[in-house]
Structures are given as C-alpha cells and as structure tokens.
Amino acid sequence: MAKLTSRAEDYSKWYNELVVKADLAENSGVRGCMVIKPYGYAIWEKMRDEMDRKFKETGHENAYFPIFIPKSLFEAEEKNAEGFAKECAVVTHYRLKTDPEDPKKLIVDPEAKLEEELIVRPTSEAIIWNTYKNWIQSYRDLPILINQWANVVRWEMRTRLFLRTAEFLWQEGHTAHATKDEAIEETEKMLHVYADFAENFMAIPVIKGLKTESERFAGADETYCIEALMQDGKALQAGTSHFLGQNFGKAFDVKFTNREGKIEHAWGTSWGTSTRLMGALIMTHSDDLGLVLPPSLAPIQVVIVPIFKGEEQLQQIDEVAYEIQSKLKAKGISVKYDNRTENKPGWKFAEYELKGVPVRIAIGARDLENKTVEIARRDNLTKETKPLENLDVYIENLLKTIQEDIYRKAATYRDEHITKVDSYEEFKQVLEKKGGFISAHWDGTAEEEEQIKNETKATIRCIPLDNQMEEGISMISGKPSNQRVIFAKSY
Amino acid sequence: MAKLTSRAEDYSKWYNELVVKADLAENSGVRGCMVIKPYGYAIWEKMRDEMDRKFKETGHENAYFPIFIPKSLFEAEEKNAEGFAKECAVVTHYRLKTDPEDPKKLIVDPEAKLEEELIVRPTSEAIIWNTYKNWIQSYRDLPILINQWANVVRWEMRTRLFLRTAEFLWQEGHTAHATKDEAIEETEKMLHVYADFAENFMAIPVIKGLKTESERFAGADETYCIEALMQDGKALQAGTSHFLGQNFGKAFDVKFTNREGKIEHAWGTSWGTSTRLMGALIMTHSDDLGLVLPPSLAPIQVVIVPIFKGEEQLQQIDEVAYEIQSKLKAKGISVKYDNRTENKPGWKFAEYELKGVPVRIAIGARDLENKTVEIARRDNLTKETKPLENLDVYIENLLKTIQEDIYRKAATYRDEHITKVDSYEEFKQVLEKKGGFISAHWDGTAEEEEQIKNETKATIRCIPLDNQMEEGISMISGKPSNQRVIFAKSY
Numbered sequence: 007m008a009k010l011t012s013r014a015e016d017y018s019k020w021y022n023e024l025v026v027k028a029d030l031a032e033n034s035g036v037r038g039c040m041v042i043k044p045y046g047y048a049i050w051e052k053m054r055d056e057m058d059r060k061f062k063e064t065g066h067e068n069a070y071f072p073i074f075i076p077k078s079l080f081e082a083e084e085k086n087a088e089g090f091a092k093e094c095a096v097v098t099h100y101r102l103k104t105d106p107e108d109p110k111k112l113i114v115d116p117e118a119k120l121e122e123e124l125i126v127r128p129t130s131e132a133i134i135w136n137t138y139k140n141w142i143q144s145y146r147d148l149p150i151l152i153n154q155w156a157n158v159v160r161w162e163m164r165t166r167l168f169l170r171t172a173e174f175l176w177q178e179g180h181t182a183h184a185t186k187d188e189a190i191e192e193t194e195k196m197l198h199v200y201a202d203f204a205e206n207f208m209a210i211p212v213i214k215g216l217k218t219e220s221e222r223f224a225g226a227d228e229t230y231c232i233e234a235l236m237q238d239g240k241a242l243q244a245g246t247s248h249f250l251g252q253n254f255g256k257a258f259d260v261k262f263t264n265r266e267g268k269i270e271h272a273w274g275t276s277w278g279t280s281t282r283l284m285g286a287l288i289m290t291h292s293d294d295l296g297l298v299l300p301p302s303l304a305p306i307q308v309v310i311v312p313i314f315k316g317e318e319q320l321q322q323i324d325e326v327a328y329e330i331q332s333k334l335k336a337k338g339i340s341v342k343y344d345n346r347t348e349n350k351p352g353w354k355f356a357e358y359e360l361k362g363v364p365v366r367i368a369i370g371a372r373d374l375e376n377k378t379v380e381i382a383r384r385d386n387l388t389k390e391t392k393p394l395e396n397l398d399v400y401i402e403n404l405l406k407t408i409q410e411d412i413y414r415k416a417a418t419y420r421d422e423h424i425t426k427v428d429s430y431e432e433f434k435q436v437l438e439k440k441g442g443f444i445s446a447h448w449d450g451t452a453e454e455e456e457q458i459k460n461e462t463k464a465t466i467r468c469i470p471l472d473n474q475m476e477e478g479i480s481m482i483s484g485k486p487s488n489q490r491v492i493f494a495k496s497y
Numbered sequence: 498m499a500k501l502t503s504r505a506e507d508y509s510k511w512y513n514e515l516v517v518k519a520d521l522a523e524n525s526g527v528r529g530c531m532v533i534k535p536y537g538y539a540i541w542e543k544m545r546d547e548m549d550r551k552f553k554e555t556g557h558e559n560a561y562f563p564i565f566i567p568k569s570l571f572e573a574e575e576k577n578a579e580g581f582a583k584e585c586a587v588v589t590h591y592r593l594k595t596d597p598e599d600p601k602k603l604i605v606d607p608e609a610k611l612e613e614e615l616i617v618r619p620t621s622e623a624i625i626w627n628t629y630k631n632w633i634q635s636y637r638d639l640p641i642l643i644n645q646w647a648n649v650v651r652w653e654m655r656t657r658l659f660l661r662t663a664e665f666l667w668q669e670g671h672t673a674h675a676t677k678d679e680a681i682e683e684t685e686k687m688l689h690v691y692a693d694f695a696e697n698f699m700a701i702p703v704i705k706g707l708k709t710e711s712e713r714f715a716g717a718d719e720t721y722c723i724e725a726l727m728q729d730g731k732a733l734q735a736g737t738s739h740f741l742g743q744n745f746g747k748a749f750d751v752k753f754t755n756r757e758g759k760i761e762h763a764w765g766t767s768w769g770t771s772t773r774l775m776g777a778l779i780m781t782h783s784d785d786l787g788l789v790l791p792p793s794l795a796p797i798q799v800v801i802v803p804i805f806k807g808e809e810q811l812q813q814i815d816e817v818a819y820e821i822q823s824k825l826k827a828k829g830i831s832v833k834y835d836n837r838t839e840n841k842p843g844w845k846f847a848e849y850e851l852k853g854v855p856v857r858i859a860i861g862a863r864d865l866e867n868k869t870v871e872i873a874r875r876d877n878l879t880k881e882t883k884p885l886e887n888l889d890v891y892i893e894n895l896l897k898t899i900q901e902d903i904y905r906k907a908a909t910y911r912d913e914h915i916t917k918v919d920s921y922e923e924f925k926q927v928l929e930k931k932g933g934f935i936s937a938h939w940d941g942t943a944e945e946e947e948q949i950k951n952e953t954k955a956t957i958r959c960i961p962l963d964n965q966m967e968e969g970i971s972m973i974s975g976k977p978s979n980q981r982v983i984f985a986k987s988y
Contacts, residue, residue, distance in 0.1 A: 091592070091593040102585060133525065
C-alpha cells in the first residue's frame with residue numbers, strides 16, 4: 007500500500023487520496039457526481055440515524071416530496087430562484103428513441119418535449135411550500151414540522167468529493183408556523199441541535215453564529231450557521247438553519263386564519279446538513295496515516311489482529327479472540343476479528359489505521375502466556391498491554407475516553423486558531439501565516455466585506471451568537487463597530 | 498368526516514380516497530409524482546428498516562450511486578436500454594437564465610446545453626456496473642454485495658398513488674459474483690428474503706415464482722418474483738429478483754481472473770422492492786372504514802381515548818391512561834393518548850379506524866369504577882372489556898394475535914381465490930366472475946401468452962417455484978404441458 011501524501015506536503019492532495027484510499031467515495035462516470043462506497047456510506051448512515059433521532063425527539067416527522075420542480079414553481083420566490091437558477095439541472099424531455107442513423111444508439115425524442123421544463127431540486131422550498139398551501143387553513147394546522155432525507159443537485163463547476171459535488175445527499179427541514187417568534191425559535195432550536203450533534207457525536211467543535219446579508223441563503227431573512235475549522239486553517243460551514251420570514255408564505259400564497267380570526271401568511275424555516283459533513287469529519291480529525299474516526303461514527307470500533315506462527319498458534323489465539331469479540335458485542339461494540347492468513351499483521355495494522363478504526367487489539371504468543379493483549383489507540387497512536395480480565399469494561403471506557411480526547415484535541419486546535427486582530431495589516435499576516443478564524447471589527451457594510459473578500463479571499467463566516475459587545479473600529483473604513491465578527495478562508 | 502366510498506361500490510375510488518384521507522400520500526404539483534405524507538412515510542420507514550436489517554443480516558452493505566446516467570452508459574446494455582428508453586426523464590441543460598422578454602421569468606439557457614444528455618435513473622444497473630468495472634480484477638474481489646436506497650424515475654403515462662408513479666422510492670440490490678451458480682443462489686436467496694418480509698412483517702401472503710420470458714426484467718436472463726393478491730381479485734407484483742447472467746458484465750466489460758487464472762466476465766444479480774408495497778399493504782388488508790395495519794407496520798399501535806363528562810372526570814381518566822401508556826411504552830409498544838377536548842370520542846374512533854390503529858383502548862366512568870377498559874380491535878372490529886391488571890401483557894399478546902390473524906385472513910382469501918381451470922371458457926368465466934389467481938396449463942409459447950393477454954387482460958403472473966409437475970394440455974393450442982402456471986389480471 008503506497009503511503010498517503012502528507013498533510014504538510016500537500017493538504018489538498020492528502021484529502022483527495024485519503025477519501026479514495028480509505029474507501030469512502032470516488033468520482034463516478036457522471037461529471038461532478040460521486041459514488042459513496044460502502045465504508046463511507048456506513049459512516050453517513052450513523053450520522054443520519056443520530057440526526058434523525060434528534061429531529062424526531064424535537065417533534066419532527068419525515069416525509070417525501072418530488073425530486074422535480076416545475077419551472078413556474080421554481081421561479082415563484084424570486085430571490086430563491088435567482089440564487090439557484092445558475093446551477094440547476096433541467097429536464098426537458100421524457101423519452102429517448104433509436105437513432106435512425108445508428109440503431110445501436112439512442113437519441114432524445116424531439117416529440118417528447120415537456121410542455122414545462124422540470125428542475126431537479128437544488129433545495130425543496132418551492133415544491134414544499136406549494137404543497138403546504140393545501141395543508142394550511144387555520145392556526146390549528148400549524149406548526150408543520152417536517153424533515154426530508156433526499157438527494158439534491160447543484161451544478162457546481164469545480165467539484166471535490168463530499169465537499170462540493172453536483173449531486174449530494176442531505177436532510178432538509180421545512181417548517182411552517184403561525185407566528186414570527188415561533189419560527190425564529192424553531193430556527194434557533196435546530197441550530198442548537200446541529201451544534202450538539204457536531205460536537206458530541208462527530209467530535210467537531212463549532213462556532214454558532216449568524217451569516218451576514220451577503221452570505222444568507224437565497225430567500226431567507228436570516229441564516230444561522232455552525233462553522234468548523236479544518237486542520238489547514240480553513241473554515242467549513244457544517245450546517246445552516248434559515249428563518250424564512252413570510253417570503254415563501256407570500257410567494258406560494260400560504261394563508262391561514264389566526265387565533266384572532268384574521269388571515270395571515272405563514273412563517274417559515276428551513277435547515278439542512280449534507281454529506282459535506284463527511285468532508286468536515288475527515289479534515290478535522292485525520293492524520294498522515296489515514297482516517298481518525300470518533301468511536302460514535304466508526305463502522306468498526308475495535309479490530310482484533312492475531313500475531314502468530316503456524317496454524318496451531320492461530321487456533322489458540324482464535325479462541326481468545328472470539329471470546330473477546332463476543333463480550334464486546336454484548337456491550338454493543340462493533341468488533342471485527344481479522345484472522346485472514348493472506349495478509350501479514352503489519353499490512354493489517356496499516357489498513358485499519360487508514361480506515362480509522364479507533365482501537366486495535368493485537369494478540370501474540372507472549373500474550374497467550376501472560377493472559378494479556380496489546381491495545382493500540384488510533385487517535386494518539388499509543389500502545390499498552392492490558393490483562394484479559396475485564397477487558398470488555400476497559401475497552402468500553404476507552405472508547406468513551408477516545409471520543410472525548412478527539413473532541414478536546416480538535417477544540418484545542420480550534421481555540422489556538424482564533425486570533426483577535428485590530429488592523430488590516432495584521433489581518434492579512436495572520437491569514438497568510440497562521441490561518442484559522444480571525445476575530446475582527448467590521449463596519450457592517452457589504453462593501454467592506456466585499457473588499458476584504460476580493461483582496462484576501464477571507465469571508466465573514468459568522469457573527470457569533472454568544473458575542474460579547476465590544477467597542478472598536480473597523481479595519482478598513484475605520485467606522486465604529488460594537489462587536490467582532492469571525493473571518494476565515496473557507497471550503 | 499365524509500365516509501369512504503365502499504369497496505363494493507367502486508374499488509378503485511375506495512383506494513384513491515383512502516390513500517388521501519388516511520394521510521398516506523397525495524398528488525403533487527408535478528405530473529405523476531407524489532408527496533408521501535408523514536403518516537405514510539412512517540409506515541414506509543418501518544418497511545425500509547426491516548428490509549435493511551434483513552439485507553445486512555445476509556451480508557449486504559449499502560452504498561450510493563449517482564442519480565444521472567450518461568446516455569452512452571445507458572445504452573450499453575441493449576435490452577435494458579430498450580426497456581427503459583421510452584419512459585425516461587432526460588436532463589439536457591444545466592442552467593436557467595432570466596427571460597429577456599420578462600425579467601420575472603426564467604428560461605433554459607441555450608448556452609448551457611450538456612455535451613451528453615443525462616438520464617435520470619429508472620434503475621441503476623448501467624451506472625453501477627460501470628463502477629464495478631474498476632472494483633473487480635480478481636475472484637478475491639468477489640462477491641460484491643451492495644444495496645442502494647434511492648429514488649428512481651420512470652415516465653409512466655397513467656399514474657396512481659404508490660402503485661404507479663413517475664418518481665418512486667425503492668431499494669435496488671446489485672451484486673457481482675465469480676460463478677453462475679453463486680449468482681443464481683443470490684437471486685433465489687433475496688427472493689426468499691422478500692417473501693419472508695412480505696408474509697411475516699407485512700402479513701401479505703405471496704406466491705414465489707419465475708416470470709415468463711416476455712415478463713422478464715429488461716436485461717435479465719431470469720426474473721423471480723413474489724405475487725400478492727388484492728381484495729378485488731387482481732394480482733400485484735410485490736418484489737422481483739433478477740439473475741442477470743453475464744449481460745452487464747459483458748456490456749460494461751467487467752472481467753476478473755478466476756481461481757484457475759483465467760479471465761472471465763462477472764455474473765450479476767439485481768433485486769428490488771419499492772413504495773409500491775404501500776399499495777399492496779393497503780389493498781390486502783384495509784376495509785370500508787379505512788386502513789387496517791398489521792401491528793408491525795403501525796406507526797401508532799395503540800390509541801387510548803377517554804370518554805368523559807367534565808374536567809374532573811377527564812383528570813381521573815388521565816391518571817389511568819398515562820399509567821397504561823407508560824407501561825405499554827416500556828414494552829416497546831407505540832401508544833398515543835388522545836385527550837384533546839376539541840373532538841368527541843365518536844370522531845376520534847372514526848379517525849383512528851381510518852388510520853388503521855390496531856388497538857383502541859377506551860376508558861369511561863364505569864371503567865374507572867370497575868378498574869377496567871374497553872378494548873377494540875381494528876382488524877375484526879370486536880370489542881371486549883378487560884381488567885386494568887396485567888393489561889400491558891394482554892395488549893402485548895393481543896398485538897401478536899392480530900398480526901397472525903391479519904395474515905391468516907389474507908391467506909384464506911388468497912387460497913380461496915386460486916382456481917384450477919382446464920378450459921379457456923372456464924378460464925374466462927372465472928376471471929370475470931371471481932377473479933383471483935387462475936392455475937392453468939400453458940403451452941410455453943409467447944404466442945399463447947400474448948393471445949390470452951389480448952383477449953382477457955390476464956397475464957402469466959408466474960411459474961410457481963414449488964409447482965408440482967402435472968401432465969395436461971394447454972387451454973388454447975391444446976399442446977402438451979407438464980405444469981400449471983398462475984394467471985391473473987394485475988396492477
């Protein structure tokens with residue numbers, strides 16, 4: 007197995023190689039679309055199941071809406087349409103026919119042209135609000151709290167596995183409410199659900215904040231986000247929650263009779279996370295040997311590798327290993343015992359390091375004698391010898407420790423990479439030499455934001471929700487500012 | 498709540514009304530595409546989770562492949578291409594732009610025409626085998642046992658909710674093997690998994706069989722199926738499992754070195770079930786009052802309804818009801834306590850009958866005195882009074898009994914509707930007056946099959962796997978036949 011390019015050498019290349027070599031995903035025969043391989047999909051399933059649990063716990067139900075949006079519905083909410091029109095796949099025909107010039111080929115049948123073009127959903131507000139229109143008459147029909155797990159298509163020109171693909175998998179929550187306050191409460195609630203999920207399940211520390219107007223979702227009055235920091239000092243938006251105001255309520259004429267008997271437009275929210283989170287996971291924790299997975303997301307949490315000479319010794323190790331395996335399984339821990347004889351232990355060690363298996367148990371001849379095993383942690387690469395006795399309890403606790411340590415390590419890195427700067431000179435220096443989040447004053451105008459973006463490629467990632475108010479002056483215009491915002495280069 | 502049209506009056510209308518009134522699904526703003534509503538989706542989720550468990554138990558992994566298939570890949574396997582070309586959605590452009598004649602409208606940007614058209618997958622053999630090509634070099638890379646949960650699009654002209662929709666949700670298994678025998682074994686194994694799922698989880702009895710050549714999946718060497726019988730005497734194909742031979746291996750040049758060191762094309766299977774199963778579920782069990790759900794699939798298994806006069810009595814009932822609820826929940830039973838005061842008990846009874854909740858518990862003033870409850874079964878509409886003591890154990894057993902009884906009822910109906918006939922006259926009479934499965938001899942030719950289809954609309958649903966050999970003569974041509982096959986009109 008050829009070694010991975012190191013992060014120091016070429017971070018971007020390291021990422022691309024790792025995604026493919028660890029069997030997470032690969033490019034497909036369709037421009038910009040990926041194949042998510044079984045190992046990668048198993049990780050995504052764990053994310054999905056945990057998020058789904060949290061959504062249901064907070065009162066949401068799943069449903070499914072069509073993948074196609076007729077053009078007339080797509081264009082109904084103008085800002086939303088404008089935001090997505092430039093990158094959408096359009097279905098224009100519904101049939102192929104045999105090519106009269108070559109019977110082995112098919113061509114689009116010009117007689118099967120659709121009367122109205124269909125857009126492959128880049129996001130589903132339009133088709134969903136068009137449906138909600140028929141579901142909502144009275145305040146008694148509200149709130150509607152629905153989530154959808156689906157594929158969406160955005161015709162991105164420059165794509166990268168998981169981070170930016172023409173098709174990706176995601177969940178999109180779409181809720182309708184009787185009051186503005188309730189809709190804002192929902193928007194914020196889901197942001198906290200995302201943050202909790204990122205930090206406690208994916209072990210990724212995030213900053214919760216508000217987007218500036220220029221970075222808002224097309225069609226939203228306010229976009230909340232969680233921002234994570236990758237190991238190369240670039241930020242990654244890991245989830246967004248939008249307060250839609252009455253924009254879609256008005257565009258799709260979704261009206262209801264309120265408690266006072268007056269007709270009003272419904273208030274909306276939408277919120278989403280996607281397979282992009284796979285990219286965040288990889289770039290937050292992994293190292294030059296391969297993936298590092300928090301135990302909560304590892305399809306295999308523990309791998310057992312025998313180190314043996316000859317069939318007889320292997321049989322003795324088998325016996326010990328199967329017992330460990332069954333005890334760990336009884337505790338709900340996923341364990342693989344790899345006693346294949348085609349590959350040497352060293353090869354297996356490298357393979358499971360690449361795949362990010364959190365704990366490796368090796369059993370050799372001396373271990374058999376001493377009733378011990380060797381335990382190696384993937385996250386910090388430490389090894390120790392432990393007795394067989396109560397090994398299951400030890401491993402169970404170790405997995406919890408690893409989960410916490412992985413989070414702590416990422417949080418430490420992140421905290422060390424939030425730099426307060428007070429001048430544009432310093433801003434540019436920090437951005438270039440250190441990267442990470444830069445906390446600085448901003449004058450609140452789109453102009454200054456735009457200038458900084460053009461000159462440095464850094465954007466305002468968010469205005470943190472827990473910001474302390476602080477008087478200052480903005481870096482370029484010198485205008486007064488009462489709080490710092492978070493800048494960074496980003497994925 | 499207006500009553501449902503009865504089955505006797507108009508079976509088709511009854512079905513359409515029930516799907517909408519029970520909140521399972523509705524038509525959307527996109528021709529032929531449905532919205533699966535939360536209650537319907539919750540039932541589908543239960544099907545999906547159980548099937549997914551069975552697939553994993555039999556060694557399969559999930560993965561995800563692109564929704565688009567470039568035309569050149571789509572046409573590679575000729576029969577498959579021919580079979581789906583007439584009903585596929587085609588993406589031809591990747592951008593919209595503002596209409597120069599009306600800035601509020603969008604039009605397809607002619608400059609954003611794709612070099613090669615993309616087909617929205619009607620089934621994924623093409624894109625998947627094009628991917629497998631790179632995964633398979635040696636027999637050691639085989640078998641590949643992958644399943645995908647996805648949406649697919651088939652441009653059907655006449656659509657009906659769940660039964661036939663332009664877009665539907667499904668799972669598609671795609672496996673590759675080193676030998677023909679192994680591929681056939683896999684094809685049959687998955688058929689048995691489907692049959693087991695249909696009978697033991699959905700309470701739908703099925704006949705396992707082989708399709709005739711004319712009914713085979715486009716691109717398969719053999720199609721296995723499970724056939725269910727609806728209450729109107731029409732058959733419904735509930736799942737198919739295809740032995741693909743080396744057809745896709747050859748079309749996509751998927752070659753490997755076998756154990757003997759020779760180069761060979763891989764052998765394939767594919768198998769699928771879809772949201773069509775929702776239609777089968779509804780039409781197998783439900784009645785004129787609404788849905789009848791087997792407990793295994795019911796989002797709400799037990800509903801508790803208080804029958805009270807005044808706030809004080811309601812509070813007393815609340816106390817009892819919450820205790821029942823918590824005891825049932827502890828047993829993993831899903832329970833809803835509906836103590837809303839806006840609706841009368843009679844309204845609630847009708848509502849939960851419509852929704853197919855298997856068990857209703859009513860608690861009134863006399864029940865409080867006697868420490869009893871009234872239990873009503875949705876499936877057979879019987880009621881009985883039972884003591885509060887050990888009610889949880891009683892309900893737990895009752896749910897098992899209901900699951901079995903629902904299956905038995907459907908099996909009895911099905912068995913009573915398998916009619917052996919020996920002449921074409923009798924065939925036509927039975928088909929018209931009784932419907933159901935007709936077991937008859939057939940001469941094995943596509944011509945006779947076609948004639949019967951044209952004259953009676955009945956098709957050969959399958960050649961049952963457990964068929965007893967029996968000498969006979971075919972109904973029309975009078976040629977010798979050594980087994981009966983199953984005919985029916987079908988969905």
